[in-house]
Every structure is written in structure tokens, then in C-alpha cells.
Amino acid sequence: MLEWLRGLPEAKRAAWLAFVDFALVPMGKDIGQSGYVKALGQGLFELRVDHDAAELAQVFGVDLSTRPELADLAAEGILLRVFCTFYGDKVVLLLSGLDKGADPKAQPRAVRAARKLLADWQAEQATARRRSPKR
Numbered sequence: 001m002l003e004w005l006r007g008l009p010e011a012k013r014a015a016w017l018a019f020v021d022f023a024l025v026p027m028g029k030d031i032g033q034s035g036y037v038k039a040l041g042q043g044l045f046e047l048r049v050d051h052d053a054a055e056l057a058q059v060f061g062v063d064l065s066t067r068p069e070l071a072d073l074a075a076e077g078i079l080l081r082v083f084c085t086f087y088g089d090k091v092v093l094l095l096s097g098l099d100k101g102a103d104p105k106a107q108p109r110a111v112r113a114a115r116k117l118l119a120d121w122q123a124e125q126a127t128a129r130r131r132s133p134k135r
Helices: 002-007 010-033 053-059 104-131
Strands: 037-041 044-049 080-087 091-099
Touching: 002 010, 002 091, 010 037, 010 044, 010 053, 010 080, 010 091, 044 104, 080 104, 091 104
Parallel strands: none
Antiparallel strands: 037 044, 044 080, 080 091
16 A cells, blocks of 8 residues: 555645545544445445545645645546545555556456455454454
């Protein structure tokens, strides 16, 4: 996930980080009730970021005077998709990301990869629960 994020152009990376700061952190798993999330089935969800950082600030009521570095990072064609699952009360597990604008045909492959990551994580969780001492 970090490798994907580092590879994004600056304006797109700023858009994702603004989404995390302005929406994902405050809302946690409640983000699932917003128009920014699409259920893909079997516990996999897609976070959809189609706005630049300044637009996201406006949507979520964030005063950009406190984040002036975001005001100059306007960008066209932001179509970021981040695949995730929800765990616990406020935890969102980010699995992988995709810049759909850079490669529109990559989404099916990215969804398959995210499903594999989710299945691997779920198997690890099940193993850990079986090994955990009962109280």
C-alpha cells in the first residue's frame, strides 16, 4: 500500500491523504455509509476518491487556511480506488490501491489481488484466534 502511495503524482497523493485526514480518520468504519464506498462482496470494499485535496476540504468542511499546502495541489482526473475491509469498531484495514485514471483496465486485476490479500489476512486472523488461550 505504501509503495503504491509513494508512486502517485504529488496532487493525487495529496488527494488520498486529504481523504484519510478529512473523512477516513474521523469516520472510521462509518465511512461505509457514505457515497465514497462501494461494497464488492465477501467483506471487500472499495474507497473511491474522485476529488482533489481542495475539493475534499470543501466537501468535508475543512478550512484550507490551516492546510495551505493543499490549496495549490488541484488536479484533474483523480480516480483513486483503495480496497479495504472493516474490522472492529473504528478500524479500516487498507489492502491495496489503484489509480484508475492511469490504467482504467487494471481494476479487475487489482480487485483479484485485494481479494487474495483479504483472504490471507482472514486466514491469519483465524489461525491467531485458534492459538489464543481461552479464558
